[in-house]
Amino acid sequence: RRKSTLPTFDTLQFRYEVLQKLGDGAFSNVYRGADRKSGHVVAIKVAHKHTEEDASGDHLHPSMKKKPRVTERANILKEVKIMQNIDHPNIIRLNDFMESQENYFLVMELCNGGELFHRIVDLTYFSEDLSRHIVGQLAQAVYHLHEECGVVHRDIKPENILFNAVPWIPSEYPKRYPFDDVTKKDEGKFTPGIGGGGVGRIKLADFGLSKIVWDAKTATPCGTMGYAAPEIVTDQTYSKGVDMWAMGCVLYTMLCGFPPFYDESISALTKKVARGDYSFLSPWWDPISVEAKDLIQGLLCVDPRKRYTIRQVLQHPWLTGSTMNKSGFV
Ligand code: ADP
Ligand code: MG
Secondary structure, eight states, X not given: OOOOOOOOOHHHHTTEEXXXXXXXXXXXEEEEEEETTTOOEEXXXXXXXXXXXXXXXXXXXXXXXXXOSOXXXXXXXXXXXXXXXXXXXXXXXXXXXXXXXXXXXXXXXXXXXXXXXXXXXXXXXXXXXXHHHHHHHHHHHHHIIIIIIOEEOOOOSGGGEEESSOOOOOTTOSSOXXXXXXXXXXXXXXXXXXXXXXXXOEEEOOOTTOEEOEETTTTEETTXXXXXXXXXXXXXXXXXXXXXXXXXXXHHHHHHSSOXXXXXXXXXXXXXXXXXXXXXXXXXXXXXXXXXXXXXXXXXXXXXXXXXXXXXXXXXXXXXXXXXXXTTOO
16 A cells, blocks of 8 residues: 655654644645654644745636635734634644745644534534533633634634544434533543543634734724724624624534525525525424524524624523523523
C-alpha cells in the first residue's frame, strides 16, 4: 500500500509534526498534529494565502471561481485576534499562530470526537436529553461570546460544533435516552481529548466569519462613541440574532434529523427562509415536547427584535428543566 503523503509546511513543521488530515472547510484544511517539544496533540488549520495570481481566479477550475480557496490577511488576523481573546470550556482555544510564504497556520486545541454533523448522520436524530446536553453547552459558548466578549460568531452550524472526545452512543439508538446519566459511568472507556473534559463535551469552532460588535472592555459599540447612527446601533444589537437563528436551526435538525428549511432550488429555499416557512412535520415531531417546540419557535422568529436572545434561551424551561405553567405557552 502506498504511504499517504501529507503536504509539507516548513515554518510550521519546525515546531509541529503534521500527522493526518482531519477535515476541510470552505477556506482551509485542518490537520491533526503534535508539538515536537511537549508531544501534545493539536489541530492545525492551514489557510492558503491570498496572492495576485489567486485573485484573478484564472488558476481555478470554473466551478471553483466563486469560492477561491484563498484567505485575505485581514480576515485571518481578525479570526486570530478574536480567538486569542476568548477563553471558554465550550470554545476551541487557539494556542499558536504562524505564517509562511504560502500559508497561515492556526494551532488549536484538538477535538477528537468529530463534527456534530457526523454524529447526527450516524444517529439519524438525537433524543431531547442529548440535544439539551449539546444545546446547553452551545448556549454557554454563545452567552460568553455575545454578552462577555461582544463577538458574533455568524457561522454556527453542525459542521462547526465539535465533540471533544468520541461520544459513547447507546446501541439502542435512536431511542429517547438519558444520554448524560448513561455516559457518566462509562466515562473511563473513552480517551478525552487534550484539555480533558467529559464525554459529550462540545466546543464551538471556526471563527472565520465572526465579527466584533462591541468593545468588551468599554462595553461600547465598536469604533463609535456617541456618533453612531441608529441603524448602526440597531445592527450591532440585532446582528447577534444571526447566531440565535442558527441555534434554532441546529436544535431543529438535532431533534428530527433534517433541517427546518430545505429546497433543491436555492431561490425557493431563500424564500422559505425569508418567510420563516418551516413546520413541525408529523410524525417526526409528534413525540417532541411543547417546550422544545416553543424554544425553536422563539429562535426561528423572522423578526430579529422578537427573536429570543441568548439570555432568554438560558432561562428557557426546556433548558432549565422547569415545567411550564399551563397558561404559558400554546
Ligand atoms: P473553515 O473555516 O474552512 O470552515 P474550520 O475551522 O471550520 O474551517 O475547520 C474545518 C473542519 O476541520 C471542521 O469542520 C472540523 O471537521 C475540522 N476541525 C476544525 N478545527 C478542529 C479542531 N480543533 N479539532 C478537530 N477538528 C477540527
Ligand atoms: Mg467551518
